[in-house]
Amino acid sequence: MSQWKRIAAAVLLGSAVLLTGCSEAVTGTPLSDESVAADARPLGDLLLDPAAFPPQYPAVVLPPxxxxxxxPDLTGIAPGAKVEPAGCKPPVQDYGPDGTAMVVxxxxxxxxxxxIELIRVATPLAELGAQLSECPEVTATRNGVDSFVRTTPTPPPPIDADDTLALRRxxxxxxxxxxxxxxMLTLIAQLDDVRVQATFMSFGADADTAALDELFTAAVLKVHAG
Known part of the structure; x- marks a missing residue:
């Protein structure tokens, strides 16, 4: 199944749930005690509401x-893929409700x-930035199929956060x-132990930077508000 179809399938699955009501060692520098205390905040409560999206982007919250x-589609590297160069796999991520929340x-x-993706993390954003700078071009192979991932840092967004990052991929x-x-165009901000990522993804359309900036700002403000 193509990456686009997997995203579409995820969105459709999220819609159905709403309508029915229904490895590797992690290394890095731990965050402060203050950010550890923030673990009590449910990510789902901090996630931007679908109603905040512009009309042309009808949105749903994805179930786990x-x-x-x-x-994983937002990293371009599927779980279990063989990655070259070695050391360029995305950081290990908990996809459960305590680790990741997404609205698309x-x-x-x-x-x-x-x-809009909220990720609970235990390392500063600078570590992700350092890895990405060392891995501008990555080949990921899974089931005999190669994917070529190219990542280019762009100026970070000016927003109130512990750290920020932006990239094109x-x-x-x-x-x-x-x-x-x-x-893809991705804007990232970290506030304590919560990483806010806003990603525009397309198969040919120019990035809608106005909508992306608006939603990213709203998502960060909601996390700030707690």
């Missing part, structure tokens, strides 16, 4: 089973999405008529 499918808005006309996979490339 959909989060585990959608979140989809513009079906332009085949694009905007995702492209993920190319397949060959010939089956080749697809998805493009």
């Amino acid at each position: 089973q959909a989060v585990s499918q959608a979140a 808005g989809t513009d079906n006309a332009n085949r694009s999405t905007i995702t 492209s993920v190319s996979s397949g060959r010939g008529d089956q080749a697809v490339t998805q493009s």
Whole structure:
């Protein structure tokens, strides 16, 4: 299944749930005692409400089973993939409700999405930035299929947070008529132990920077408000 189809499937699954009512060692510098105390905040309570999305991006909150499918797509590297260079795998992430919460808005006309993702972390954002700077081009292989991930840092967003980061990423996979490339623009802010990520992803459409900036700002403010 293509990465786009997995995102679409995750969004549809999230819609259905709403309508029915229903390894490797982690290294790094621990955060402060203050950020550890923030663990008590449920991520779902801090997540931006779908109603905050612009009308062209009808949004849904993803249930945990959909989060585990959608979140890796935003890194371009599927779980279990062999990665070259070694050491460029994304940080280990808990996809359960205590570790990750996601809301996704989809513009079906332009085949694009905007995702707000909250991740509970135990390391500063600078460590992720350092890894990304060392891994500008990564080849990920799974089930005999190669994906080529290119990541380029961009100026960080000016927002009140412990640290910020921004990046552009492209993920190319397949060959010939089956080749697809998805493009992403991601804004990241860390507040204590909560990492806020806003990602615009498309298969050809220009990044909707206005909507992305607006949603990213709203998401950070909601986490600030607690």
